[in-house]
Amino acid sequence: MPWIKPVELVGEQVILKPLDLTQVEALVDAVRDGELWKLWYTRIPAPEQMSAEIQRRLALQQSGSMLPFYIEDRSTGQALGMTSFMNIEPLHRRVEIGSTWYRQSVQRTLVNTESKQLLLAHAFEQLNCIAVEFRTSSFNVRSQAAILRLGAKLDGILRSHQVVAGDILRDTYVYSIVKHEWPAVRQNLNWLISKPRG
Template identity: 60%
Template structure:
């Protein structure tokens, strides 16, 4: 697979959600979403404050230009409004690996079919279009909601990177690393598809 196929912005569409290339066109919708639950107050993850949103979008778009990230706006099809962001990050086209991360959703759509469908679309594109051999997820040791969600997808724990990162407040982060590998994808896909069908 050519490198450009890995770093090219793409549009992914489902029944509940659309993943469109990130831009500044929906900034007010992002701000409204951040205010739903005051997401930036979560100490164990980094979600921008409304006043830092523009800089965060610029950061993600810069990483896209450098070829290490494909950032998406998460659009709720029911309202046609942005409800969060997600990315392919740490893109490694040579070794056919990506990480799904830097994800956040407004509180009202967390733990809904929209979230499940976004992961299904991202994983399907990674394994079936990019022919990935593995897709990775990483999260803070204390982000139990995120860890539980990743495990519900069917990802397996690879290990714990202790003192992996220095957070903005100086606290050290232990990072839990999970992955789904290519030969696990068929059963994970069946599981996620089944979960979505229960919502219909």
């Protein structure tokens, strides 16, 4: 029995659905919103790579190391992006939330907050995780700010951790939320999601 199984996570604004190949065209449309594949410091599939990227994630799901999701707008059905539980460690009850991207028109909205709230609630309340990790490039300051806003804390920096476009070495910032922090993080995320927008 796998520790983590495909599941649909439903919020007020978004639905996180198990990823599958029927979602290729919708995700191609989403990634074109802002031409996200042109960001050099992160890996986001170009339109012609979307099918291969979905197949890659599904192969990792088969191996037990990833559970990928398709992010959908609950009211319109529009594809908003992708995210994953990854680097799954059943023995240590630890996962990373990563390989996440959103169409540009919903970046810096509550889409990320609610998506992460759904994933974190599932990790801590259903899977009984000890810790949930996040990683991002030293150059991805938007992602760093979003991770800190969730309530995660910086664990450290992996220097020259990965080779990215143009054979540039990437430093990776590693953050986490641990189990005893979840009640306060949950309360803050619920407040962020529910507070009136000015």
